[in-house]
Amino acid sequence: xxxxxxxxMESDLVTADMVEASEFPQLAMRHAVMGVPKTIVNDRSAxxxxxxxxxxxxxxxxxxxxxxx
Amino acid sequence: MALIQDREKAKVREILGRMDKPVRIVNFTQELECQxxxxxRQLLEEVAALSEQLTxxxxxxxxxxxxxxxxxxxxxxxTLLVGEEDHGIRFYGIPAGYEFAxxxxxxxxxxxxxxxxxxxxxxxxxxxxxxxxxxxxxxPT
Numbered sequence: 001x002x003x004x005x006x007x008x009m010e011s012d013l014v015t016a017d018m019v020e021a022s023e024f025p026q027l028a029m030r031h032a033v034m035g036v037p038k039t040i041v042n043d044r045s046a047x048x049x050x051x052x053x054x055x056x057x058x059x060x061x062x063x064x065x066x067x068x069x
Numbered sequence: 070m071a072l073i074q075d076r077e078k079a080k081v082r083e084i085l086g087r088m089d090k091p092v093r094i095v096n097f098t099q100e101l102e103c104q105x106x107x108x109x110r111q112l113l114e115e116v117a118a119l120s121e122q123l124t125x126x127x128x129x130x131x132x133x134x135x136x137x138x139x140x141x142x143x144x145x146x147x148t149l150l151v152g153e154e155d156h157g158i159r160f161y162g163i164p165a166g167y168e169f170a171x172x173x174x175x176x177x178x179x180x181x182x183x184x185x186x187x188x189x190x191x192x193x194x195x196x197x198x199x200x201x202x203x204x205x206x207x208x209p210t
Contacts, residue, residue: 016158027144
């Protein structure tokens with residue numbers, strides 16, 4: 001979770017939410033959260049599990065580019 | 070009953086001792102609090118009491134809807150960490166278990182006004198052109 005918040009701290013364009021899946025089951029279901037951590041970028045599924053900093057950022061940025069096309 | 074036990078308090082104080090500048094914890098709840106809303110507010114009250122650099126602001130999600138909208142808060146319990154400005158750091162649901170450690174480290178990060186990321190990551194993020202909304206789903210254990 002920390003990395004997403006670090007990205008938010010670094011960039012004014014990034015907002016990062018921790019979402020406790022069991023308290024928001026409908027949201028978790030909508031995003032097909034089967035395991036945690038699961039990261040959603042701009043409402044689209046992006047990454048399952050934990051990744052190192054540079055890999056995580058690359059996956060997120062690639063996902064954001066995909067969503068923007 | 071306290072959510073942070075006495076023996077944990079010393080550890081929390083030690084972590085918060087690394088704080089540099091003040092941080093506001095902004096919490097949205099409602100008058101008739103859901104179970105986790107109540108526990109989240111209590112947890113935040115206990116954390117805020119452990120550092121003079123921390124202040125806690127509690128808002129009513131329903132009565133103060135304009136404020137919630139301004140922060141983009143759409144569900145509760147919501148916890149935001151704000152320095153001189155809002156950095157877009159949110160916790161929806163109680164920050165307990167592993168996420169309690171995240172909360173403390175995030176408080177220190179906001180207080181130091183530094184993400185702690187590598188130069189490479191900072192460079193990539195500086196190239197962002199459009200808003201990015203990340204949601205990380207977690208469970209408390």
